[in-house]
Amino acid sequence: MKRIYLDHNASTPVREEVKQKVIPFLGEMFGNPSSRHKEGRVVRVAVENAREEVARTINASSREITFTSGATEGNNAVLRGYWQSYKEREKKNHIITTAIEHPCVLTTSQKLKKEGFDVTFLPVDSVGRISLDELEAAIRPETGLVSIMMINNETGNIYPIERIGEICQKHNVLLHVDAAQAVGKVPVDVKKMHIDFLTLSGHKFYALKGAGAMYTKWGRWIKPLMTGGHQEKNRRSGTENIVGIIAIGEALKLARDEMDADAVQIKKLRDYFEKRVLDEIPYTQVLGDPSNRIYTTTNISFKFIEGEGIILKLDVAGIAVSTGSACSSGSLEPSHVITSMNVPLEDAHSSTRFSLGKQTTKEDLDYTVDILKDTIATLRSYSPLYDEFMRNQQKGE
Amino acid sequence: MKRIYLDHNASTPVREEVKQKVIPFLGEMFGNPSSRHKEGRVVRVAVENAREEVARTINASSREITFTSGATEGNNAVLRGYWQSYKEREKKNHIITTAIEHPCVLTTSQKLKKEGFDVTFLPVDSVGRISLDELEAAIRPETGLVSIMMINNETGNIYPIERIGEICQKHNVLLHVDAAQAVGKVPVDVKKMHIDFLTLSGHKFYALKGAGAMYTKWGRWIKPLMTGGHQEKNRRSGTENIVGIIAIGEALKLARDEMDADAVQIKKLRDYFEKRVLDEIPYTQVLGDPSNRIYTTTNISFKFIEGEGIILKLDVAGIAVSTGSACSSGSLEPSHVITSMNVPLEDAHSSTRFSLGKQTTKEDLDYTVDILKDTIATLRSYSPLYDEFMRNQQKGE
Amino acid sequence: MEYTEKVMEHFLTPKNVGRLDDANAEAEIGNPACGDIIKLYLKLNEETGIIEDISFQTFGCGAAIATSSMTTEMAKGLTIEEALELTREQVADELGGLPANKMHCSNMAADALHKALKEYQEKHPKK
Amino acid sequence: MEYTEKVMEHFLTPKNVGRLDDANAEAEIGNPACGDIIKLYLKLNEETGIIEDISFQTFGCGAAIATSSMTTEMAKGLTIEEALELTREQVADELGGLPANKMHCSNMAADALHKALKEYQEKHPKK
Ligand SMILES: Cc1ncc(COP(=O)(O)O)c(C=O)c1O
């Protein structure tokens, strides 16, 4: 059966050009880039070219780029590194982040809070926006770091990093941006946005899982997560994930040229899909900020039902999506992103994320709408909440 | 020009079977293993199969295996995790390690020492052996962890882990073993050896760079280096390096069956090569413990010359080796492993490591000996130390 | 975390879904916070105490729907006493097992069954 | 860290290697600890002060050998005064550059040259 993949925010397929580019590194180009001989040197050159591609994509210099095992490592490195460095320097022990960060920022901040770090978690409004006034008001003399994501993985909301950067600069606070969902999809400029630390992850832009990069503004220094060999100028020890790094370089090189066209093309499809779903399925609502969202993503709640059933039924019909539902993640609570927007629990449980990619077609989406209509109707027919609601409606009439 | 690769301890080529096994994961098998849909599930199953292969290779249970970005991460995770957990529990703040560990253990221990950890670095004798009596004598009531490598990457020396494990068990101390150079080459049995934590790295046994695994004995718990998503049962957050993990599973499955034959076959070649070099090139010496070395490795010093010249000239002739010389690594000191054996500095600077692999042939080694003879003679003809030595010899006669 | 074939079968084509108009016992369990609400409807033979018909409505994940369906299938035709002995574990076993994290909150249909039966017994004390 | 073609050329086929039997000036610099020892031999014209011949012996890395070779090439034919102005940086430039970590300890031939010349001048004060 043909599969329709609408879960690009979870992970993208590896694009063909990237696959072709990395295959030689599974073959004759196998040297350790730290080695002095030819086998090592050719790989070293390839790694440095990839670094240059990353730098160019975010308007940084290549000496500011460190390769990592992904955005989780990058975000831990920034937060834990900042904490370690703070502890040494005994000042600026307050950081500000938000309630809607990815778990690798949120959980890590919560853990550091337990260890003595002072953390403010900014709330969001009903569409997931933060208030810049609240952000500015939260800055205190001991505030050292603001950590805010560029694009939320669940809602697709875009945060105003440039304005946040201006606020940070004004108050002499460092800015860390988790750009895992942004790099490769929208223009990112660390200079214009006044960013001090930025993290990205290859598998969000058609490269490989388990490889990422971080930007550290020249002159900033935080203690590394891992020490050992002299790799990555001592900022991140350990033999490099060569295929992952090469993949990132190639994928970003291609992405830079394609970004603008994607933004038009994929947005058109997303909007078409979203409109059809809202028009054709009742009691349905978009979660997030429709006026400020990445073009790939729509997160929709289908009242009266639980999300896991939706993704299971779509999966059986050949469609891959994800949900913020509790049951689906293995935890007992629905997505912290959705609940922090004060979405009623019944709606939160049915939140379903459709994230489109370069290969998505109108036919895919038409088929998905058809299956979805049937799925929602069926699951509602099982639901005591829907039954009750319909009976009350009838009584009211 | 045909290349002869004799630097397998730095990194191995990816073997063909491994390459074929990972290629589908650059194509249709691209799901995120945390995803509930089919794309995710098939990858999850493949990851769990790879975990099973790792477990089987070291006689562990698969729930005791965590995938990492390599042995550097693994070793940092154990040492830093132990330190973090110790700080919480306020006891057993002494660890014992050795002077000949890999930098990711040595440097990390030194850094933790600065942060308040109490670390003993056991010395080694002139062939690189540690004394088990000294180890046992170093254990104090507050000793919590012993960290010792199974096989040294520079000399190939094998350390008596089983006996060390018995000592640790007797004194109720945990044992961490950096087995990066051992797994896939020699039998490793965490139960028989009484190991609590063990780390390994894929690119040392024909899998990929940037992926590894760690064993944590069931019931042991240390704070993770990275927190976030619920990957790896919360022991290591971050989207998994799928191709790296699949490669490890396949490479170890094959290695288990081939290990015994390799040990015979490669040892024969190594011994042949070593004998020819010692016989045919004067003022030459093996560094390390000839009676207790991995079959892949020989480390030879060529008196009166500096090692970088050797590796450069061999490289030009198509041969890849490495050296413990200072100049070659970019640091100013020769290898800590060689100097800790009290090798005179002139010899330390010329230490050259030849590490053989599955593809190495007798012809490769014959050619290498020929080139080496020429190289050593030429470099000695430049050397003021050699000139002086020869003049003194002549005077003496 | 994977569902067995049997779970998927009961999720995709659940038995006994919907309201039972001539029910003489019912119970609801769960709440939207935990993500599962199960409502059971039973028609008990007032003479024999046999469950003559039973149906469910469930708001919840795949496992919640599948366990509801399976529970109704297993309970149908049992006497009250027999049905009171039906456990969550039996339901899970009959489905070929459930993922560990689904055993607790998504396997509540047996509880709803017991609740309905006990309320019925209170209202219809044995003569 | 990569060497330029020129460095490799001077490393692989160094000029002026070996002892100079009729040398009238020489100097050694470095020690085995730092990994580099450079010994220079010079034959100076006692009248003109011109370096008529020069050679080196070097224990050291590729860069140490190449810079030694290049230094002797550059110094040959210079007067003492001219040779005293020859710097490490000029040697490195002539080689198309050196990796940063090689500038210090592996580029000492010019120092050896100056040392030899100064000792020569002390022994042969200008009349
Ligand atoms: C916004 C965001 N941050 C961080 C991560 C974690 O990155 P990685 O998957 O590389 O561990 C993700 C994706 O999982 C993400 O969407």
Ligand SMILES: Cc1ncc(COP(=O)(O)O)c(C=O)c1O
């Ligand atoms: C003994 C030993 N430990 C640790 C490492 C580091 O592992 P990795 O290359 O995976 O960072 C290596 C190899 O580089 C090694 O030889």
